[in-house]
Amino acid sequence: MIFRRDFVTPEVQPSEAQYKKHILQWQDWLGSLAAQNKLSRPLQRWDSGGRVLKPDHSVTDGPYAEIKESIGGLVIIKADSYDEVVEIARGCPILSVGGTVEIRQGFQALDLV
Amino acid sequence: MPCIFTWHFFMDNNGLLQQLFRSEYNKIVSVLCHRFGIKHIENAEDIVSETFLAASEHWELRGIPENPAAWLFTVAKNKTRNLLKRHSLFEQKLTPEFKAGQPLYEDMVEIDLSEKNISDSQLAMIFVVCDPVNSVDVQVALALNLLCGFDIQEIADAFLSGREVIYKRIQRGKLKLKEAGIKVEPPGKQQIADRKKAVLTTLYLLFSEGYYSASQHVTLRKDFCQEAMRLAYLLVSHERTNGPEVNALLSLMCFHASRFEARTNEQGELILYQDQDESLWDMALVEKGAYFLGQAASGEQLSKYHLEAGIAYWHTQKQDTREKWENILQLYNQLLILEYSPVAALNRTFALGKARGNEEAIAEAEKLGLTDNHFYHTLLGHLYTGMDNDLAIAHFKKALGIARSNNDRQLILKNIKAVTSR
Numbered sequence: 001m002i003f004r005r006d007f008v009t010p011e012v013q014p015s016e017a018q019y020k021k022h023i024l025q026w027q028d029w030l031g032s033l034a035a036q037n038k039l040s041r042p043l044q045r046w047d048s049g050g051r052v053l054k055p056d057h058s059v060t061d062g063p064y065a066e067i068k069e070s071i072g073g074l075v076i077i078k079a080d081s082y083d084e085v086v087e088i089a090r091g092c093p094i095l096s097v098g099g100t101v102e103i104r105q106g107f108q109a110l111d112l113v
Numbered sequence: 114m115p116c117i118f119t120w121h122f123f124m125d126n127n128g129l130l131q132q133l134f135r136s137e138y139n140k141i142v143s144v145l146c147h148r149f150g151i152k153h154i155e156n157a158e159d160i161v162s163e164t165f166l167a168a169s170e171h172w173e174l175r176g177i178p179e180n181p182a183a184w185l186f187t188v189a190k191n192k193t194r195n196l197l198k199r200h201s202l203f204e205q206k207l208t209p210e211f212k213a214g215q216p217l218y219e220d221m222v223e224i225d226l227s228e229k230n231i232s233d234s235q236l237a238m239i240f241v242v243c244d245p246v247n248s249v250d251v252q253v254a255l256a257l258n259l260l261c262g263f264d265i266q267e268i269a270d271a272f273l274s275g276r277e278v279i280y281k282r283i284q285r286g287k288l289k290l291k292e293a294g295i296k297v298e299p300p301g302k303q304q305i306a307d308r309k310k311a312v313l314t315t316l317y318l319l320f321s322e323g324y325y326s327a328s329q330h331v332t333l334r335k336d337f338c339q340e341a342m343r344l345a346y347l348l349v350s351h352e353r354t355n356g357p358e359v360n361a362l363l364s365l366m367c368f369h370a371s372r373f374e375a376r377t378n379e380q381g382e383l384i385l386y387q388d389q390d391e392s393l394w395d396m397a398l399v400e401k402g403a404y405f406l407g408q409a410a411s412g413e414q415l416s417k418y419h420l421e422a423g424i425a426y427w428h429t430q431k432q433d434t435r436e437k438w439e440n441i442l443q444l445y446n447q448l449l450i451l452e453y454s455p456v457a458a459l460n461r462t463f464a465l466g467k468a469r470g471n472e473e474a475i476a477e478a479e480k481l482g483l484t485d486n487h488f489y490h491t492l493l494g495h496l497y498t499g500m501d502n503d504l505a506i507a508h509f510k511k512a513l514g515i516a517r518s519n520n521d522r523q524l525i526l527k528n529i530k531a532v533t534s535r
Contacts, residue, residue, distance in 0.1 A: 024443075031446025035458040036480050043450050 001089055003072045005099025007048070014097055025093035030075070033088065038077045046073040072099065076106065129177065130169055135336070137182055138165070138262035139238075140231045141189045146297045147234035148224060151241060151290050154259075160196060164189045186226045193224055233299050235260070236351050239344060240300045243312040246293045251286040252315045253322065258283050261319075261340035263333075271328050271337060305354055312348070313362055313418065316341050320366050324373075329381040329520075335373055342366045349405070360409035361418035367402030368425035371395040383520050391431050399429045420448040424460075438467035455481075459488050463495070471496045487515035491525060498532050505532050 006012050014022055033039055050062035062070065072094065079085045082103060089101040138161055145157035167188055168181070178184040242255045257263045257271075269279040300308065323337025345363040348354040375393035376384055406422050423444045427437050445461035458481050466474030475496050483489040490512035497505035509529045516522050 027443055027446045030450055031442075031461060032477055032480070034446070034449035034453060035461050035477070036482065037453045037458070039450065039453070 001077065001085065001092070002074045002102040002104065003092065003094045003099060004069045004102065005072055005094055005097060006069050007072070008068065008070075012098055018097075022093055022097060025096070029091050029093055032091070033075070033077060038079065038088070039075065040078045041076045043075065044073075046071070069100070129181065130165065130172075133168075133181055133185065134165055135262045137185055139260050140235065141186070141226070142259060143234035143238040144224060144226055144231055145189075145193065146241070147230075147237050151295055151297050154287055154291070156196060160189055160192045163192055190224045190226070232347065232351070234297075235344075235347055236354065237297045237299050239312055239347070240304060240308055241290060241295050241297050243308060243315045244290065244293070244295050245308075245311055246289050246295065247286045249311075249314065249318065251282055251289075252311070253318050254279060254282045255286045255290075256315055256319055256344070257322075257337070257340075260344060261337075263336075263340075267333055270330050271322060271326050271333055273326075273328055300353070302353070309354070309356075309358070313358060316345050316348075317362060317418070319344070320369075324369055331377055331381050338366070338370050338373065342370065349408075357409045357412040357414065358416045358418055360405045361416060361422045364402045364405035364409055365418055365422040365425050367398045367405060368422065368429055371398035371402065371429060382523055385524065386428065394429070402426065402429070415447070417448055417451055420444050420451065424448070433467065435468060438464050442468045455483055455486055456488070459483065459486070459492050463492055466496050471500055485515065487512040487521060487525070490515070491528065494525075494528060494532070499535075502532050502535060 030039075030043065048062075052060045052062060054060070077085070077088070079088070082105070085103045089095075089103060092101050094101060141161045141164070142154075142157045145160065146154055149157070164185055168185060172178070172181075238260060239256075242259055243252050247255065254268060254272075257268050258265070263271075265276055265280050265283065268283075269276045272279065320338055320341035323334040323339075323341065326334050326337070328334060342363065345359060345366060348359045349363055371394050372386075372389065374395065375389040375391065376386075378384055402422070403426070406426060409419055409422065424441055427441050427444075430437055442461065442464040445457060445464055449457050449461060462474050462478045462481065465477055475493065478489070478493055478496065481489065490508045494505045494508035494512060497508060499505075506529055509525055509532065513522060513525045513529070516525055
């Protein structure tokens with residue numbers, strides 16, 4: 001699951017109180033996933049900055065004003081179908097702050113050959 | 114902060130010897146192994162066993178000496194010297210570096226039983242015993258035997274397993290250590306970094322074995338816990354092994370151990386947390402737990418011991434506040450994200466019920482996929498109690514059908530009775 005939202009437009013950013021509540025919702029949602037033993041890898045914190053490398057080899061700092069929506073993080077989970085993950089993702093707090101969840105199945109390298 | 118886990122001495126001969134065996138056996142064995150290497154471990158153990166045999170005979174006849182431990186040390190030293198002479202270990206068995214042009218005999222055989230060398234030797238032995246050459250269950254058995262002085266029968270009792278099984282496990286473990294030529298030396302920086310995790314895991318399991326064992330042998334289980342705490346304290350008191358994680362582990366042990374008296378009745382049956390007489394909680398241990406938790410609050414890493422110590426801290430607050438359960442819930446969330454275990458998943462759901470209400474907890478419980486686990490049905494039994502008592506009883510009965518230990522079954526039956534009489 002890949003989480004995207006607009007981190008730059010000032011008008012859509014949560015207030016401090018909203019943000020605190022938002023973090024708690026993430027904890028609960030991830031805790032619930034973890035309690036179902038669905039996390040297939042330990043969670044990783046994501047830096048809010050980062051770098052972007054362009055075709056002309058120029059490098060810019062994130063966040064990425066020209067893309068508007070950027071990746072807030074990703075979680076790799078165990079599931080049997082897209083439908084199952086869609087149901088799980090319905091509880092994801094990013095939806096309540098205007099973000100999206102992109103769901104993609106991962107393959108082991110061997111599956112591709 | 115002085116060491117706090119001292120033993121109470123019983124002044125009759127047998128009791129005293131038993132206590133001394135527990136406290137001194139591992140000291141002398143550690144010092145001898147540190148001095149002569151792990152390949153002489155059986156000799157070391159024989160020397161100490163003979164020393165205790167001599168003590169029981171002498172003291173019976175001539176009374177207990179003024180300083181029993183010093184008496185044991187002197188006799189062990191003499192026995193070591195005699196053994197060395199008898200078997201001319203100098204020629205045959207000592208490691209090459211000792212052979213190479215060093216003076217032999219009396220001055221060579223000085224066995225240093227000073228407090229510092231005992232402590233260094235014990236630290237070295239912890240790292241030997243927790244060497245990954247052995248599997249974790251072998252490490253725990255070796256720790257109980259070599260580091261804590263429990264005999265085979267006691268270990269077998271605690272594990273609810275046969276004497277023969279434990280004996281073989283320990284022999285196999287020793288053999289592996291000898292074959293691998295594990296060095297008994299104070300752990301260096303690299304060794305500590307590589308092994309710390311294994312050492313802490315073994316101490317954690319040692320403590321849990323005492324705390325959660327299905328064995329009815331309450332005194333023995335308490336001794337296991339105290340020994341685990343003593344070893345954790347040994348790590349804390351050595352500068353090189355002292356760190357946030359081991360402090361968190363020791364803190365967790367103190368918080369749990371504070372409820373030891375309150376959590377079993379005279380028959381050795383478990384008393385649930387909410388039914389415990391809190392006047393039996395050991396507040397001195399709670400304070401120590403808080404002290405070590407404070408010591409653990411440094412560095413960048415939040416280990417599972419930190420999170421579990423935090424959970425254990427909140428359990429020392431008897432009052433059921435929303436704040437308490439909300440904190441416990443968040444700590445379980447973090448713990449599960451770090452490392453899944455069914456017990457943590459069930460406890461998280463219990464905390465969720467306390468913090469946010471049973472309906473939310475029931476919905477979450479159903480997602481856990483632990484229907485084969487009797488604790489799962491016990492949890493649902495509790496969550497449904499007062500909401501749908503028939504369903505609660507049905508879950509308790511399911512739990513009863515799965516649970517095997519006597520303690521668990523007793524608790525479930527009590528629950529059924531409590532719901533029926535509502």
